[in-house]
Amino acid sequence: MTQPLKEKAAAVYHLLQEEYGHPDWRPDFEPMDELVLTMLSANTSDINSGRAFEQLKATYGGDWQAVLDAPLDELTEVIRSAGMGPTKAPRIQAALRRILDERGAFDISFLAELPVDDGLAWLASLDGVGHKTASIVLLFCFNKPAFPVDTHVQRVSQRLGLAGPKDDPAKIKALWESLAPGDWFYALHLNLIRHGREVCIARAPRCEICVLRDLCDYYADNIEG
């Protein structure tokens, strides 16, 4: 069973690459910025979390000590556009406190040297950091072989029939990590998200233009024939 799934996963990787190109790994943010931005992004859109992050930077000038020392109600207001401010603000301050206490500085670059599972475990031990956030930080900042599964990756994986309809993101993460080599993860993750946003749309998948339809269980079961 694993071998056909591996072949299917490889075909998905190559077809998406033909369609969208091969995004080369390029860190967009410093690791501390990525961690906080990703914590802000829980349960909201990239636009809203991006706004909150910009507001955070504008207010505190990139000074993490100032974020840590900020009155909680002030920080909650600053990040309001990300939603769940009363939950996210104390989590961000707790993460900053822990990093400062453990590392002596607001610096998580030590994760680059850790085995991926140890890095995931350390990040996931921060309140408010789940496997998706942890994987994003490790993959995007350090090109470590951790596969983040967001709502787009989950939906496309399930419709293709690589993942089961009831599989949760943690299971789908483990599945992709067993089916694809780590040096595919960055491009594969970005191309699956793009495909989910532009073609395999949640409400109405655009199967008629999809390059994956010959591989797709949803297409075979619902559209074809």
Ligand code: SF4
């Ligand atoms: S064929 Fe349709 S359901 Fe399958 S991956 Fe493409 S858009 Fe999604």
